[in-house]
Amino acid sequence: MRMRERIHPWSQQQHKNECDLGVDSCSLPGQVCNNTFGGFRCDCAGGYEPSATSDSCQDVNECLNDPCPAGPIGSCNNTDGTYSCNCVGGFIYNQATNTCDDVNECLANGGKGNCSDECRNTNGNFITR
Numbered sequence: 001m002r003m004r005e006r007i008h009p010w011s012q013q014q015h016k017n018e019c020d021l022g023v024d025s026c027s028l029p030g031q032v033c034n035n036t037f038g039g040f041r042c043d044c045a046g047g048y049e050p051s052a053t054s055d056s057c058q059d060v061n062e063c064l065n066d067p068c069p070a071g072p073i074g075s076c077n078n079t080d081g082t083y084s085c086n087c088v089g090g091f092i093y094n095q096a097t098n099t100c101d102d103v104n105e106c107l108a109n110g111g112k113g114n115c116s117d118e119c120r121n122t123n124g125n126f127i128t129r
Contacts, residue, residue, distance in 0.1 A: 017035045030045050030056070030057030032045045047080075047081030063076035068085035068086075090124030102124060106120065
């Protein structure tokens with residue numbers, strides 16, 4: 001069964017999606033093509049913003065807004081178009097609560113962790129006995 005072609009009554013021409021056809025010029029880093037009737041528009045993708053000095057897009061440093069746990073155990077790593085939250089050793093990043101949670105190293109090896117006898121978990125570390 002053949003589908004009806006969509007022809008806009010005011011133009012009598014079939015609309016073409018330049019973005020899907022690959023004839024757009026949105027090729028600079030951080031740019032995305034948005035189809036418009038009769039053409040296309042280059043916009044900045046998420047994590048990017050228009051450059052003040054050119055038609056290109058520049059990375060937004062999300063870390064300036066402190067999206068990650070702060071202090072000595074948490075840090076933010078800005079990357080092109082996004083960021084990641086990191087925690088120091090002995091802690092793991094919990095995205096749901098935006099915190100660095102303690103890793104219980106003693107849970108492994110039947111509650112002994114890396115210890116030969118007894119393991120006691122501490123905040124960010126463990127003690128062997």
